[in-house]
Amino acid sequence: MTSLLVNGHRYDVDVPEDMPLLWVLRDVLGMTGTKFGCGIAQCGACTVHVEGAPVRSCLLPASSVDGRHITTIEAIGATTNGAKIQKAWLDHEVIQCGYCQSGQIMAATALLDTTAKPTDADIDMALSGNICRCGTYVRIREAIHAAAAA
Structure with missing residues (x-):
């Protein structure tokens, strides 16, 4: 058990x-x-x-x-950073097919939990293992920066 x-x-x-x-x-x-x-x-x-x-x-x-x-x-949306990330994801229209997005959101939230103001390099490193087949990486980065600024 x-x-x-x-x-x-x-x-x-x-x-x-x-x-x-x-x-x-x-x-x-x-x-x-x-x-x-x-x-x-x-x-x-x-x-x-x-x-x-x-x-x-x-x-x-x-x-x-x-x-x-x-x-x-x-x-994750019940956490402070999770809620910020989810709002930013919607505001920046990150989602296309959506399949990878739960993993992307979880990785992005973990990043904000450890790094309040991540750089592009921080974002690239933290999300390097999360693949988006639709290629929304630019919007993902923008959304993370927006969530960090919120």
Whole structure:
């Protein structure tokens, strides 16, 4: 039995020890905001926060985060920086297809949590593992700067 603390709620799940957190979130808990992209932790679509740090959930065994605080896209807007990022995403019309955006928002929020006024280089580094097939990188950068200034 694995005990997960997701978005402020405790869930006791009986899943295989090596089951990735992504599949527990999506298939067991029904939280489908976190997306499956590549399955090899390279695209960033599956990014969630564990104890405030962005991590790829597609390869992370759920058992490895037993008892640790997990935040998903479903709850990031309840945080100060998450709300700023989500508003900036809308204001700057970042979203095109939207598939990568939950991971992008999670990475951007983690950046603002550690760096109040990120430079372009800070943004590039923090989001380097998040791929956007639609190429909205310029708007992503603009939105992060706007959220930081808010």
